[in-house]
Amino acid sequence: MKKQEVLEDSLIWFGAAVSIAEIITGTYFSSLGFTKAMAAIIIGHIFGCFLLYLAAIIGARLNMSAMESVKYSFGSKGFAIFAIINIIQLVAWTGIMIYDGAIAAGNIFNIGNWIWSLVIGFLIIFWIFIGIKNLGPVNKISMTLLFVLSLVLAFVIFKNRGASLGISGDELSFGNGVELSIAMPLSWIPLIADYSKDYDNYKKSSLASVLAYGIVSFFMYTIGLSASLFAGTNDIGEIMLKSGMGVLRLLIIVLSTVTTTFLDAYSAGVSANSLNKNIDIKKCGILVTIIGTIGAIIFPMDDITDFLYFIGSVFAPMIAILIADFFIIKIDRTGEDFYLKNIIIWIIGFIIYRILLNTDVIIGATFLSILITIALTLIVEKITKRSKIK
Numbered sequence: 522m523k524k525q526e527v528l529e530d531s532l533i534w535f536g537a538a539v540s541i542a543e544i545i546t547g548t549y550f551s552s553l554g555f556t557k558a559m560a561a562i563i564i565g566h567i568f569g570c571f572l573l574y575l576a577a578i579i580g581a582r583l584n585m586s587a588m589e590s591v592k593y594s595f596g597s598k599g600f601a602i603f604a605i606i607n608i609i610q611l612v613a614w615t616g617i618m619i620y621d622g623a624i625a626a627g628n629i630f631n632i633g634n635w636i637w638s639l640v641i642g643f644l645i646i647f648w649i650f651i652g653i654k655n656l657g658p659v660n661k662i663s664m665t666l667l668f669v670l671s672l673v674l675a676f677v678i679f680k681n682r683g684a685s686l687g688i689s690g691d692e693l694s695f696g697n698g699v700e701l702s703i704a705m706p707l708s709w710i711p712l713i714a715d716y717s718k719d720y721d722n723y724k725k726s727s728l729a730s731v732l733a734y735g736i737v738s739f740f741m742y743t744i745g746l747s748a749s750l751f752a753g754t755n756d757i758g759e760i761m762l763k764s765g766m767g768v769l770r771l772l773i774i775v776l777s778t779v780t781t782t783f784l785d786a787y788s789a790g791v792s793a794n795s796l797n798k799n800i801d802i803k804k805c806g807i808l809v810t811i812i813g814t815i816g817a818i819i820f821p822m823d824d825i826t827d828f829l830y831f832i833g834s835v836f837a838p839m840i841a842i843l844i845a846d847f848f849i850i851k852i853d854r855t856g857e858d859f860y861l862k863n864i865i866i867w868i869i870g871f872i873i874y875r876i877l878l879n880t881d882v883i884i885g886a887t888f889l890s891i892l893i894t895i896a897l898t899l900i901v902e903k904i905t906k907r908s909k910i911k
Contacts, residue, residue, distance in 0.1 A: 530726040531733035533716060536663065536780030537709065538737035539773075541621045542825070546701060547745020549826065552692050555750060561695055562742045565702020568888055570735035572840055573706045573713055574727060579847050580714020581723035587714035587788070588795045591839065592855045594846040595867075599859040604792045606835055607711040608809075611789035613828065614708070615782055615813030619645075620822040622778030629771045635818045641778050642814030648783040649806045663776055699885035700878070704829035705738055707887060710840050712788040786810045830878055837887045838870025841894035849895075850902050862901055870894035 550558035580590045588607055591600040623637035693701075713730070720726035790805035816822075842863050846852060854860040873893055877886035 527722065527726045527729050530716065530720055531729040533784070534730040534734040535668075535737055536777075537784050538734045538741060538781075539668075539777040540618070540741060540781040541625055541774060541778055542618055542781070543705060543738055543741035544745035544748070545621060546705060546825070546829070547742035548749035549693060549701060550698055550742070550746045551749035553695065553698055555746065557695060558698060558746050559743070561698030562702045562739060562746070565699045565704075565885060566706065566735055566739050566742075568885075569703040569706030570731050570738075572844075572891070573709055573734070574731040575844055575848070576710045576840055577713045577717035577727035577731060578723070579843060581717040581720055581727060582847075583714075584718050585714065586718060586791050586795055587711050588792045590714050591843065593853055594839075594843045594860065594863050596854050596857040596860040599854075599857075599864055601796055602864070603711070603835075603839055604796050607792045608789050610708075610711070610832055610835075611785045611792070612809050612812055612816075614785040615645075615789070615809055616816035616820070617822045617825055617828070618778055618782040618785065619813055620817035620820075622774055622782075623817060625774045626771055629774070638814050638817045641775060641782075642810055642817075644775070644779045645782050645786055645810045646807050648779055649787055649803055649810065652803065663780060666772070666776065694881050696881045696883045696885055697878075699883075700833065700887060701826065701829060702742065703885055703887045704833050705742075706735065707836060707840075708829065708832045709734070710836050711792070712784060715788045715791045782810075782813070786813065833887050834871050834874040834878070837874055837891055838867045838894045841870060841891040842866055842898050844891075845895045845898040845902075849899065852902075862905070863898070866894065866897055866901060869897065 547562070550561065553561065576587070576590075579593070580587055583590050583593060585592070588600055588604040591603050595602070619638050619641050622641045623634045626637040626641075627634045713727075717723055717727050717730070786806040786809045787802070789809040790800070790802035793800045793805045794802050846854070846863070854863065870890060870893070874886050874890040877890055882889050
């Protein structure tokens with residue numbers, strides 16, 4: 522892959538953040554009221570994006586894709602556990618994004634959600650066909666258009682937000698709000714090194730990419746929250762309908778869905794390629810898009826909160842162990858097939874995350890579970906070293 526410029530790198534992640542899914546997730550915060558919701562969104566994004574930056578740096582330094590870099594902690598075969606889970610979650614994300622985009626587009630121009638699913642799926646395949654190395658000019662035009670349209674949408678929503686303090690519906694605790702805010706940047710951790718490994722100046726590009734994603738993602742969450750308070754509903758279709766803007770809404774919905782979902786489908790191909798080098802990344806990405814499109818047509822995918830929490834429970838302890846190994850312990854496990862100690866620690870971390878999720882930790886389950894998992898990794902390493910000395 523051609524070495525990419527800092528601007529082009531950040532534009533890719535700008536496009537990842539401008540997403541209907543991000544806006545929809547923002548609507549879930551409305552029961553907290555504007556002030557508490559904003560605090561939860563800010564706290565979650567700061568921590569989530571910090572983890573995303575560390576994942577980008579690890580992949581860039583190792584010159585490995587996201588899932589290949591996991592070999593560092595789990596072994597040359599142990600990484601396959603996460604690669605397979607990642608492929609599954611990326612297929613799911615592709616379906617969810619196409620589904621959300623089709624529903625939202627259908628509320629503006631009702632030609633059938635299945636037709637919109639096919640249109641969006643086709644455009645994603647076109648993006649994959651162009652390829653990362655040729656996306657520079659296309660991305661600059663697309664991101665400029667999306668940025669302008671998003672500002673217009675935000676202006677309409679904030680202008681009409683009024684003094685609403687919250688809406689009825691499922692109550693969201695502050696801790697779970699922090700968790701939902703962390704969840705989106707956390708969901709990109711299994712992908713970002715697929716791109717950071719090719720950065721020419723990996724420090725600048727990784728920072729620019731994460732800042733672009735984090736700032737725009739925060740903006741999207743805020744739009745969703747404010748839109749929900751303004752419209753008095755969490756239904757994205759109704760929100761978009763009340764915002765007006767006509768065809769401009771349609772452009773935002775379709776273009777943002779394509780620029781985000783393209784990364785999911787393409788990275789599914791990269792993860793599959795890490796398992797078997799004979800797998801063609803583009804062809805696999807196209808296949809994932811086709812499966813996701815079919816899924817979007819057949820299955821309802823309205824509430825993704827449980828899905829986001831599942832992603833957190835899998836990848837939070839994984840990145841915690843990788844951070845401990847790479848930055849603190851500094852021991853490469855790639856030479857082993859399965860590094861069982863870390864796999865066991867990951868299972869424990871998974872369980873800890875699920876327990877904390879049900880106990881409503883005010884700082885979010887991810888933050889505390891990562892600290893516990895890092896500490897557990899360091900303790901086990903210290904005990905192991907002492908045993909070897911004896």
